[in-house]
């Protein structure tokens with residue numbers, strides 16, 4: 560075991576996953592997280608890891624070849640969009656997207672190898688990525704590739720994915736909604752008011768996987784109190800699962816003041832979710848858990864929410 564039990568990824572190659580100054584998913588998110596870590600006095604308490612690029616084979620475990628090739632080509636050109644207009648084809652975005660995924664896989668490997676108990680990556684949790692297309696600022700879906708990696712490389716089956724980003728984690732949800740060993744809890748702003756418009760309470764999984772997914776669509780202006788009340792409900796479900804690994808996508812865009820969503824949590828909700836999941840991880844899976852930054856478009860909120868998650872993991 561290393562000097563800290565928690566590994567955190569940071570570095571310019573990871574910070575390079577953004578869509579430019581004029582885009583909500585801009586270049587300052589990584590630094591906002593580092594500033595928040597400093598402010599909470601956490602910088603010296605974690606082990607910092609350099610970003611790593613994902614190899615093609617790992618990426619292909621989830622994404623199809625035509626899509627990967629399309630991203631590579633448009634990234635080389637550096638013009639236009641990778642989807643219908645949300646996700647620009649910035650020059651170098653292919654390599655940056657490979658770095659987002661590779662860094663998460665590196666965390667998973669090091670946790671499975673018992674070098675660390677838990678890990679965090681600020682620029683990750685790109686939950687709107689599908690096998691054959693991208694959307695909502697998400698090029699490659701590191702959450703899904705991590706799930707595939709945990710199964711193929713590390714032979715785990717039962718995985719819990721919890722997503723408290725303001726947006727529904729559709730790219731993960733609809734890929735695994737027939738998978739009875741992938742458990743998912745998703746808190747998000749009600750789809751009637753926010754992209755991608757999915758994630759109703761009655762969507763609980765398909766076929767034999769029915770009952771393995773839970774959606775919590777939150778009303779506009781939902782607060783910490785609303786979150787905490789529903790989290791208790793989610794917690795009962797979470798504690799019944801006994802997963803072998805936990806993934807938390809903790810998008811900071813559910814905090815009050817985010818420019819593109821309408822929820823009003825404070826960092827307390829992030830702390831509540833992270834502490835609760837860490838307790839479960841400690842009890843049932845040797846503490847094994849990763850947390851992925853996800854969305855968040857207000858820099859001050861990023862600097863508050865993500866360091867609180869890291870602190871809970873320590």
Ligand SMILES: [Zn+2]
Nearest residue numbers: 724725726854
């Ligand atoms: Zn989001």
